[in-house]
Amino acid sequence: MIPAQFEYSRPAGVQEAVRALAEGGEDAKVLAGGQSLIPMLRMRLAVPSLVVDLGGVVEMRGVRDDGDALVIGAMTTHDQVLRDPLVHEHAPLVVQATSTVADRQVRHMGTFGGSLAHADAAGDLPSVAVALDATFDIEGPGGRRTVPAGEFFVDYLTSAVSPDEVLVSVRVPKLTGWGTHYEKFNRVAQAWALVGVAAAVRRSGQTIEDARVALTSMGPTPVRARGVEEALIGAPATAEVVNAAADRAGEGTEPSSDVSASGEYRLHLARVLTGRAVAAAGGL
Missing domain, CATH: 3.30.43.10 (Uridine Diphospho-n-acetylenolpyruvylglucosamine Reductase, domain 2)
Structure with a gap:
């Protein structure tokens, strides 16, 4: 048309x-x-x-080091994110998720900020932003404000960016010493995720010191899997612990039923994929 x-x-x-x-x-x-x-x-x-x-706003492109975080311009394309050495070094979870976004053609045109501001619950990057506790710099008539990831995604296809505002950049904290992994399931290549899991795990020897887990497509917005995190933090880094924690992946979620999958099937996927993502992130 x-x-x-x-x-x-x-x-x-x-x-x-x-x-x-x-x-x-x-x-x-x-x-x-x-x-x-x-x-x-x-x-x-x-x-x-x-x-x-x-497309002509040059200041909204690129990645820069800002001490304890990376600042990624909203107009930086997915392909540029994937090729940036700073992102590879300090935010591997962003690389892992971005590499699964659609196909090469879309990644060459689509932008990091555009994907996040679109706020699609089936998108890969929103759950990554939530898991990493990213913050969003938004410019409007009243000046610039910063919104944490937990407040940025308001509802399905609705973000905290007002109609008269622009998402300028995203601040992604560095996770030094963490293992990360993004796991998702889709029916065919390049399709939206039926369910996805963004996981970050920090170990001290055989103990899980900290963990962050967020879910894709398990509600109208990305969901932080607090129950999973609670079961992991301070526990031994074993497959049994990870599997038991993954069983709590459905807590606080609202998976929908549609032509692609039932809510019950999405709950099953969330548990299975959480186990895989956490195990990979934890080196198990």
């Missing part, structure tokens, strides 16, 4: 983008990589009055 007619703006800076959104009102849409928005435009599921293209 052909999209409905709309105005087009390509700002050169963040402030210019914010002004354009303010002028466009609630019917304005931000274009980042376009891998979600363009199909919606073509099917007329989105009919904006104005499209603000962030």
